[in-house]
Amino acid sequence: MTKAGRPRSEQAREAILNATQALLKESQGAGLTIEAIARRAKVGKPTIYRWWPTLADVVLEALLCQADANITIPPFESLQKTLRHILRLSVKAIADGAGVHLRFLMAQAQQDEAFRERFRKNFTAKRRAVLKSIFMKAVEHGNIGPDQDLDMLTDVVFGVMWYRLLTGHAPMDETFADKVTGMVMKMVQPLRA
Structure with missing residues (x-):
């Protein structure tokens, strides 16, 4: 970069x-x-x-610094607790200023293909990896069955978040984070003994 x-x-x-x-x-x-x-x-x-x-690259680095400082990955307890924790941190970071960065960067990514690739590689791919690692831990702990499509599950969570961020039709707050967590818990199929 x-x-x-x-x-x-x-x-x-x-x-x-x-x-x-x-x-x-x-x-x-x-x-x-x-x-x-x-x-x-x-x-x-x-x-x-x-x-x-x-x-856009200056804004991206500012966002990455903010994300690294504000969104820490907790030790895995259960899918519900860990996911709720990370989503609450994420919506707090968005409310504290990251939302402006993200909307700006998404707009730039639509206009500049080379930047879109840098944004994907340096931000979205890393955030996806964090969430997918939580889902993989949940598989190891039996909270999610091994047949669950973790990439699609990751897309669903981020899809809901991006849609709300970009349209602004409803708040992104702790209640939203808790509802997304509840939605995921209803979608996943735990490993049955």
Whole structure:
């Protein structure tokens, strides 16, 4: 995702990512530009372009930093408890600002095929892997039968979340996270002894 060249100044990198997050929160993504980020971070535009190929890539890295800090994977207890925990963390992160990042990035991914691939590889594939690992643990613990299609189950969970995030027709809160957890629990077939 980053370009070769002079090593990054960690101070400049943090300033750029903090500026990106602040501007996204203030403007909801409308009119976000490299120029505005550079001005807010007190760096030159060439510094940003040296490290990120596009504006969307700056936003993606800001999102990844936020996700890594706010969405931790708990030790597996049961499918219901672990899934509810991770979904509650996810909707909290969305409410705390990640939702603006995600809507912005999804819009950019529809316009730029190369960025769509970077977004898939660096964000959506990683989030899918986390959720699928929870489902795989559930199979090991007998919460899900071995014949369950874990890829489709992962798609269902993220499909519901993306739809609500992109349309905004209803809240994404703890109640929503709990309802998605309940829906999954009704869909899965536990291993029968």
